Amino acid sequence: MSVQLYAGSLSLVCRSGVGQAVLHQKEMLSDADIVSTERFVPEARTVHINTVLPDAPLAALRAHLAGKKVVYYGHSTEEDFRNSFKGSNLLAPLFRRWIKFCYERGDVIITPTPYSKQLLESYGIRRPIYALSNGVDTDFFTPSLARRKIFREKYGVREQEKAVLSVGHYIARKGLVDFVDMARKLPDVRFFWFGYTNLDLVPHEIRQAIADAPSNLVFPGYVGRDELRDAYCGCDVFAFMSHEETEGIVVLEALACGIPTVVRDIPVYRDWLTDGVSVCKAKDNWDFLRKVSGLLNGDLPSPAAGGLEVARSRSIAAMGRVLRTIYELEGLPYQTLEEMSGRKTGSVRARRPVAHA
Numbered sequence: 001m002s003v004q005l006y007a008g009s010l011s012l013v014c015r016s017g018v019g020q021a022v023l024h025q026k027e028m029l030s031d032a033d034i035v036s037t038e039r040f041v042p043e044a045r046t047v048h049i050n051t052v053l054p055d056a057p058l059a060a061l062r063a064h065l066a067g068k069k070v071v072y073y074g075h076s077t078e079e080d081f082r083n084s085f086k087g088s089n090l091l092a093p094l095f096r097r098w099i100k101f102c103y104e105r106g107d108v109i110i111t112p113t114p115y116s117k118q119l120l121e122s123y124g125i126r127r128p129i130y131a132l133s134n135g136v137d138t139d140f141f142t143p144s145l146a147r148r149k150i151f152r153e154k155y156g157v158r159e160q161e162k163a164v165l166s167v168g169h170y171i172a173r174k175g176l177v178d179f180v181d182m183a184r185k186l187p188d189v190r191f192f193w194f195g196y197t198n199l200d201l202v203p204h205e206i207r208q209a210i211a212d213a214p215s216n217l218v219f220p221g222y223v224g225r226d227e228l229r230d231a232y233c234g235c236d237v238f239a240f241m242s243h244e245e246t247e248g249i250v251v252l253e254a255l256a257c258g259i260p261t262v263v264r265d266i267p268v269y270r271d272w273l274t275d276g277v278s279v280c281k282a283k284d285n286w287d288f289l290r291k292v293s294g295l296l297n298g299d300l301p302s303p304a305a306g307g308l309e310v311a312r313s314r315s316i317a318a319m320g321r322v323l324r325t326i327y328e329l330e331g332l333p334y335q336t337l338e339e340m341s342g343r344k345t346g347s348v349r350a351r352r353p354v355a356h357a
Contacts, residue, residue, distance in 0.1 A: 151234025175241025
């Protein structure tokens with residue numbers, strides 16, 4: 001085994017985007033013909049670390065003491081820590097110093113977008129940083145009329161009714177209060193917010209918004225990805241009102257399912273989503289209302305086809321090929337499935353391309 005996906009404390013984030021990203025890494029490595037494991041094994045020569053919880057930098061230290069290389073995934077930034085949980089804004093400057101300390105335990109840092117790469121570089125991190133999408137399973141998340149029917153029957157959405165979806169934790173940064181307000185302004189449209197956060201962890205404003213939500217908005221809570229796929233296929237618009245992201249895996253999932261998507265016009269989408277082509281971008285809440293309504297009533301052309309192209313360009317298989325290239329550029333040790341099976345001589349070793357353009 002040559003790559004270990006460090007599993008310590010992952011159980012605490014398994015329902016978050018970080019937990020999903022780790023599953024994607026495992027699939028990327030497999031598609032790239034790289035052997036991986038979640039168990040500690042002495043022969044693993046490269047270790048992936050995905051959290052900034054206290055055990056993570058200690059795991060990086062142990063890996064280095066054993067002569068291993070560490071790939072640290074930069075999923076979090078100070079900017080997306082703000083406006084999340086109680087006290088997050090007060091703690092944000094400390095969080096920035098902490099994540100800088102954590103990420104610098106890596107030999108290589110991988111972060112989802114050019115935007116998050118730029119943020120990490122602005123923190124003064126002195127490690128190679130690569131932008132690599134978390135990817136999306138385009139074999140699983142795909143348009144389906146049958147799944148649309150399943151979702152609408154389960155939630156009693158008549159075919160002539162319009163439905164709008166969002167997904168995320170119950171936090172202000174995700175735009176939950178904004179979504180509730182939009183639902184109130186469109187009483188004839190069904191609204192769904194999938195996801196869950198313990199209400200003891202969030203500010204009063206969020207608890208109040210959920211308690212006062214109009215009757216056309218429901219909160220089904222956290223669901224498995226099968227049911228979430230049904231929701232993407234079954235609704236008519238995906239409205240992601242988040243104010244800050246490092247990428248947004250749920251955006252990729254929605255695009256892969258062919259649902260017209262509206263996102264906030266924030267820097268993270270600048271390099272890979274085009275307004276009116278792959279998504280609609282909203283400058284503020286009023287613009288969200290206008291564009292969601294326009295897509296629902298047909299006044300705006302659907303960007304779904306362009307969004308589907310973007311999702312397919314960021315498939316797990318495509319991102320796996322890029323990940324293997326990063327391994328080769330940085331000389332990170334790995335072993336292929338072919339080598340492990342004994343069909344090819346050789347042992348775990350670092351590789352570098354012969355030449356680069």
